[in-house]
Amino acid sequence: MSSDLLAGLNPEQLRAVTWPAKSALVLAGAGSGKTRVLTTRIAWLIQTGQISPAGVLAVTFTNKAAREMQARLAAMIPVNVKSMWIGTFHGLCNRLLRMHYRDAGLPQTFQILDMQDQLSAIKRLLKSLELSDEKFPPRSVQNFINGNKEAGQRASALGAHDFYGQKLIELYAAYDAQCRREGVVDFAELLLRSYELLSANQALCHHYRSRFRFILVDEFQDTNRLQYAWLRLLAGQDNAVFAVGDDDQSIYAFRGAEVGNMRSLLRDYSVEEAIRLEQNYRSVGTILKAANALIEHNDGRLGKNLWTEAGEGEEIRFYEASSDVDEAEFIVDEVRGLKREGMNLADIAVLYRSNAQSRALEHALVNAALAYRIYGGLRFFERQEIKHALAYLRLMDNPEDDNALLRVINLPARGIGARSVENLLNASRDGGTSVWQAACSAAGGRTAASLAKFVLLIEAMRERASGLTLAETVSLVIDDSGLRVMYEQDKKESEERLANLDELISAAAAFVPESQDQVLVEFLTSAALEAGEHQAEAGADALQLMTVHAAKGLEFDAVFASGLEEGLFPHENSMNDAKGLEEERRLMYVAVTRARQRLYLSCAQSRMLHGQTRYPIRSRFVDEVPSELLRVLSSQKPLVRPSVKAPWLEKKSQQPAVSVVDESMQGLHIGQSVTHAKFGLGVVVNAEGGAQDTRLQINFAEHGLKWLDLRYAKLQPA
DNA sequence: TGGGTCAGTCTTTTT
């Protein structure tokens, strides 16, 4: 009967699926059927009696992927998929910590801080320690803490060479102490804490080791050091780690992912050779050729070449727009055309490097009345009204949660202003208590009628909520806290916010808890862990807009890779070191390999960014695609930059550029491509000075922005 | 205390 399962697999897939009970590394190219391999292997292991469902530990990259894997398995074999441990690292660690909260030294109902919460916790800490956030930017403190946690390092294990470093370490320790006091745990802490739980607790570790004989990991290229260590710990000497990944699609180094884990796995688990899945079932030939050519430019790859039995397909279309607006309009036109040809909007994606780029697209789409869906930006559980409501819920569950308390203590305004809060914070710091306790004692005092009311409000809500369902509780909180009235009175955006609050009640009604006794905690946990993954879900027929990161693992009939400009894609923060640039290129590789049939590449000669206009030049990634694969669209805009008068010049009327008389520019103008003997190709982006001393600012492809004196710089129109 | 305005800042990607 296992032949059913294995039917239709190609030889490499079959080899991977039926790999014996030892560790393996599967190098799975984009569109090579890796999800199928992974799920089929689990099904095969169960069907051949090598493991029971409860012995399965599978790690996915997103919660959505975990759900999909469960659904697929349920369709493949008749087992209770609930008994399997399938989830993200964070989800699995959360599960572990909830089950063994005592051993882990956590309160039973510990709450999870998302990045926002963590940041505000850090800001609060800095304030209480009277450290200026100029010297210690909360963001970098956050990075420091998370970076170290992801490397498995506690503050106590760190050493510093200088005063500043020492201070950071102290902050890290103080932050952890604060979290402990408040009963909260950040993302990285979930992992680190469960790692420590297992390594400190032999019996527990053994228990899980003997349970999970087979450990399967998807998107292995995006695991970080701590996750790798966690896997090693669980695998011990005897268990088999079956890791599936693609080093060419490693795009999360910025948050600690180590592609090197792939090589480490080969070494640490004595895997002789990786299994390569190179046959692609997704894209046509030209797209694969482009992807292969592009990724060739990276060094140190494990090596892999995608091929297909499908035909060559169409050429890749390239369009260089005059502006971001023009680019958006071009995309809209093409999407309309595709729709006329019968393509579903939902099978078309517009990808971009950063979320901010969606604005121009959105604008054009609204004008064109095309249905679209944007993934990214603010997620549901990150919206302020939702976070406010959740904060009340958290507070009811655990009043020691200072983060939650401070968020809503004066929201809606109830006469507890900045001054009172300050006093509370001081009292809590001096007394070594939570802010809640400080509020309780201060509420007894004479001046604190509003504080007393707040304390009573929370307690009353807690009492009234007992015995209610989750949805009823959420509804009660929204009403009794005054949030609903507050938004009803507030005209700005109130409709949407109220709708979101109602949506929260619906989400609570639809929530399926694992157990009956911790429903609220589970709900809050899932809100934090799944805050809204930026992954597309099937829905109405609408054009899909998302970042390239969010598109990982997805595929579309047609893909627009937009904003292919130096400084944007590759992003300026990453393009100056080799590693950063290679990650950008992998990102581009991911973008390209999302497309099944048709791929568009586009860039713009001018773009509004951060509220000002920039004149970027075409991304090097466009040039890394072999030109014979490209079809350049728009005849009046050849690959070489045109030297027509740029339309955006009019907009620059307040800019210094205007003070320059035309003659002084020797026939050059802003937006024009030029070459310089030393700096190479660039674009004139600004000008200043008078007729005698004109200086031009030029954005060079290789050397970035430079001011050059027109009298000396020998510039040639390109 | 609370609401308003304004200037200044920082913008890559996210489990």
Next chain:
DNA sequence: GACTGACCCA
């Protein structure tokens, strides 16, 4: 452009 923090005034 969006969000923050600072400042001012009722």
